[in-house]
Amino acid sequence: MSTTIPSLLTADSISLRPLQTQHSKNGMPLHYVEDHSIPICSICFAFRAGVLYEDQKLSSVFSSSMLDEGSRDLNYDTIADYIESFGASLEKENSERFVYLKLFCLSKHANELLRFLKKMLLNATFPEDRLSLKRQQFLQSYRLSNSKVSSVAWKNFKKELFGAHSSLGYIEIEKDYLDISHEHLISFFEERYLNAPLQIFAAGDLNKEIIAALLDYELSDASAKVQNDSPLDENAVEPTPVFKQIAMESSKVQSSIVCGLPWMSRASQEYTSAFLLITILGGYFGSRLMKVVREEKGYTYGIQAFVRTIGSFSYMAIQAELDQKNVEATLQEISVQMEQLRSERIDVEELRRAKNYLSGIYLTQSDTVFKTMRLYRGQILDQLDTKYFENQYDRMMNCSAEELNEVAKKYLSPDLLTKIVAG
Amino acid sequence: MIEYSTFTLNNGLKVLVHPNRQSNLVTFNLLYNVGARDENPDQTGLAHFFEHMMFEGTKEVRDFDHRLQLAGASHNAFTCNDYTNYYITLPYENIETAFWLESDRMMHLDIHQEKLETQKKVVIEEFKQRYINQPYGDLWSELRKLSFKKHPYQWQTIGKSIEHIENIDMNSSNSFYKAYYHPANAILGLSGNISASDAKTFCEKWFGPIASGHINKGVYIQEPLQEEGRLKVIEKEVPSDVLIKAYKSSGRKGKDYHALKMLSLLLSGGKSSRIKNALIDKKKVFLNAGVFSTGELDPDLLVISATLQKGISFDDAENEVEQFIKDIQQGSFSKSEMEKVINQCETDFCFDMSDNNHIALKLSIAGLLDDYSTLQHGLQKLKNVSHDEVLTSAQNVFDEKRCNTIHYKSHE
Numbered sequence: 001m002s003t004t005i006p007s008l009l010t011a012d013s014i015s016l017r018p019l020q021t022q023h024s025k026n027g028m029p030l031h032y033v034e035d036h037s038i039p040i041c042s043i044c045f046a047f048r049a050g051v052l053y054e055d056q057k058l059s060s061v062f063s064s065s066m067l068d069e070g071s072r073d074l075n076y077d078t079i080a081d082y083i084e085s086f087g088a089s090l091e092k093e094n095s096e097r098f099v100y101l102k103l104f105c106l107s108k109h110a111n112e113l114l115r116f117l118k119k120m121l122l123n124a125t126f127p128e129d130r131l132s133l134k135r136q137q138f139l140q141s142y143r144l145s146n147s148k149v150s151s152v153a154w155k156n157f158k159k160e161l162f163g164a165h166s167s168l169g170y171i172e173i174e175k176d177y178l179d180i181s182h183e184h185l186i187s188f189f190e191e192r193y194l195n196a197p198l199q200i201f202a203a204g205d206l207n208k209e210i211i212a213a214l215l216d217y218e219l220s221d222a223s224a225k226v227q228n229d230s231p232l233d234e235n236a237v238e239p240t241p242v243f244k245q246i247a248m249e250s251s252k253v254q255s256s257i258v259c260g261l262p263w264m265s266r267a268s269q270e271y272t273s274a275f276l277l278i279t280i281l282g283g284y285f286g287s288r289l290m291k292v293v294r295e296e297k298g299y300t301y302g303i304q305a306f307v308r309t310i311g312s313f314s315y316m317a318i319q320a321e322l323d324q325k326n327v328e329a330t331l332q333e334i335s336v337q338m339e340q341l342r343s344e345r346i347d348v349e350e351l352r353r354a355k356n357y358l359s360g361i362y363l364t365q366s367d368t369v370f371k372t373m374r375l376y377r378g379q380i381l382d383q384l385d386t387k388y389f390e391n392q393y394d395r396m397m398n399c400s401a402e403e404l405n406e407v408a409k410k411y412l413s414p415d416l417l418t419k420i421v422a423g
Numbered sequence: 424m425i426e427y428s429t430f431t432l433n434n435g436l437k438v439l440v441h442p443n444r445q446s447n448l449v450t451f452n453l454l455y456n457v458g459a460r461d462e463n464p465d466q467t468g469l470a471h472f473f474e475h476m477m478f479e480g481t482k483e484v485r486d487f488d489h490r491l492q493l494a495g496a497s498h499n500a501f502t503c504n505d506y507t508n509y510y511i512t513l514p515y516e517n518i519e520t521a522f523w524l525e526s527d528r529m530m531h532l533d534i535h536q537e538k539l540e541t542q543k544k545v546v547i548e549e550f551k552q553r554y555i556n557q558p559y560g561d562l563w564s565e566l567r568k569l570s571f572k573k574h575p576y577q578w579q580t581i582g583k584s585i586e587h588i589e590n591i592d593m594n595s596s597n598s599f600y601k602a603y604y605h606p607a608n609a610i611l612g613l614s615g616n617i618s619a620s621d622a623k624t625f626c627e628k629w630f631g632p633i634a635s636g637h638i639n640k641g642v643y644i645q646e647p648l649q650e651e652g653r654l655k656v657i658e659k660e661v662p663s664d665v666l667i668k669a670y671k672s673s674g675r676k677g678k679d680y681h682a683l684k685m686l687s688l689l690l691s692g693g694k695s696s697r698i699k700n701a702l703i704d705k706k707k708v709f710l711n712a713g714v715f716s717t718g719e720l721d722p723d724l725l726v727i728s729a730t731l732q733k734g735i736s737f738d739d740a741e742n743e744v745e746q747f748i749k750d751i752q753q754g755s756f757s758k759s760e761m762e763k764v765i766n767q768c769e770t771d772f773c774f775d776m777s778d779n780n781h782i783a784l785k786l787s788i789a790g791l792l793d794d795y796s797t798l799q800h801g802l803q804k805l806k807n808v809s810h811d812e813v814l815t816s817a818q819n820v821f822d823e824k825r826c827n828t829i830h831y832k833s834h835e
Contacts, residue, residue, distance in 0.1 A: 003483070006519035008494050037445060040773045077704065080695035085759070087766030089693065106770055133703070137710050140730060143662030147558045250660050254548070254556040286492045298544025301552050321552045353492050360495025363447050363514055368777045
């Protein structure tokens, strides 16, 4: 058997498939990436209708889930049956700022489906009987999430980090589900879906007819559009160094830890090195926290650190579920690992390992036309340059141990952690 | 149709390759023909536990993860009742590293007492996290216990109990490794930017020298024909009542596999499916409901799973399900509903084709089944299913004498 270790290559740079952008006559942007080797396409409508725009709690999630639940001439089952008879599917995704409505279909059916979808959206009715069912379904999920240690820890972490009365930190109560009404949904829909600026992202086998149909997709006259489009409270937050324990009767075996800090904007020069730093702390199987807390001590099945971006700001968080008797030792270990990153430079081999691992992740994230479009979508909606991903790869590969140490000293302070334990 | 080529090494390693030159990556999917069904009833959880041990290094390579991550790879594994599957996705230029590391751990795994003890703790935490500390966490283990009295599908891959995991020792681990981890008992699926000839060269170089072993023949105690329906009532602090009805089905190797697949998609694939339309939207009996196969090789279960609306009793829910099934058994579904299922499968197939992980796993499973027809004509086989065949399969599978029911009651 050969014992010569295979040589390794790491890509010097990454090049995404080209993005194309056109604008409708009223200025609505359509961004797209083509790939004609496959007979399918995905089309994503990004509505500025996330939780940050709500003046009535839960308007975002209820409205998005009910976009295809009824229209003036079409009831919910006709809509579902029509879309699915083409083998197509419609998905919704909610972020803090956006609601994404995504159509997946064979390209040969795209035009017909787009015509149908436009009619459905322009005439959406949010019928009372469907709202009643949605309310019961959401309440069931809400009650289920309240019996899970991980969900309870998350909700309380965000409450402490963003503030109990902010859109991002607010913990919903049953009354919110009961209060949401047909009128709220109609009003939110008109303001945030019909009259707020829309952006469309398409990928796959796109022909001229599909492009033309999408360029004709504005849902209202531009003159009627909301002019001031800032989210209600998208402001950077200050660190909140607290430690809270939430007792849960239902959980006798394990607790969930969530701790974290406000982090910097993706546009920041330090973001890339800070992202690499968090990867080394707990972002992959070879991370320090996984090595010590799982692989050496066996305290948990998994512990992860990650960065979550919300428009122009972000936060880092660490999460694990583990036996209650190991909570204190694990929190202590998190502090020790953060302190080490602040006090010692990362070893060359450890840095190479993390960079090489991430180089593979970057390739994976851009390997298909659909994944590529998702990357562009994130960059465009975060108002970043469309070369951001490619440039970030270069920056990441050139990051030095000194830079990481500087970022750790500046931001990664265990004394500033918001720490929640539920269980 | 998934294009592929296949070859088998002299030591029995079966290899299937799907080249995709558009991708910058390759997925290396190594499936071992051993799962929870191969365990001793008094020592369950070993197959899954052993999956954890496979990441703990060899005499030559102390840190398996480190080497892969240097190559830009993402990797993981899972264990199910029938097999254990290891997958690595990495830049195509570094694919040889996957061959090196997987062949090395197939041959030289270093099963060390200290690592074994740590992984036992990790797996016990996994057991608690997934199956004890979650609402409804014990539902599926209770269903298996109720449904299978002889066949090893009666336990979950995590194992029957924490005690079984605690009892795993060096001897049982070493024996398990020797018995099942060798080329003749493995199938390699490769999808991505790699040619069949390169795959063969690397296979011969890295796996060729490994000694063969005994193929796991997969002979298990078969489940006797169930003669009457069974019911188990569980009462716990959960937010809603849940009804499970699990019918004995013929499994992945059954002749009516495609008809049953069509049936389950007809009943619960998509928002316009039968069960959503009838029992959630119109009759408002359930909040959520689905119909799915447990997807095993031996005779398995076709499961109806539903969350009850508040105020609906289990008796009411059962009556509605009975009526729903009766309608299907009387052929109330149309050809256009079947065409819709085919169209959905065609779109899904096209999207799946751009996913190397998905294709590579499909190749390995085809190798395990020794049936490549689903790769060649999977969609066509579904298209060929007739209305009568679906009707017959519905009449056969939905038999209350062969049904295992769970009433998972909320005592809130």
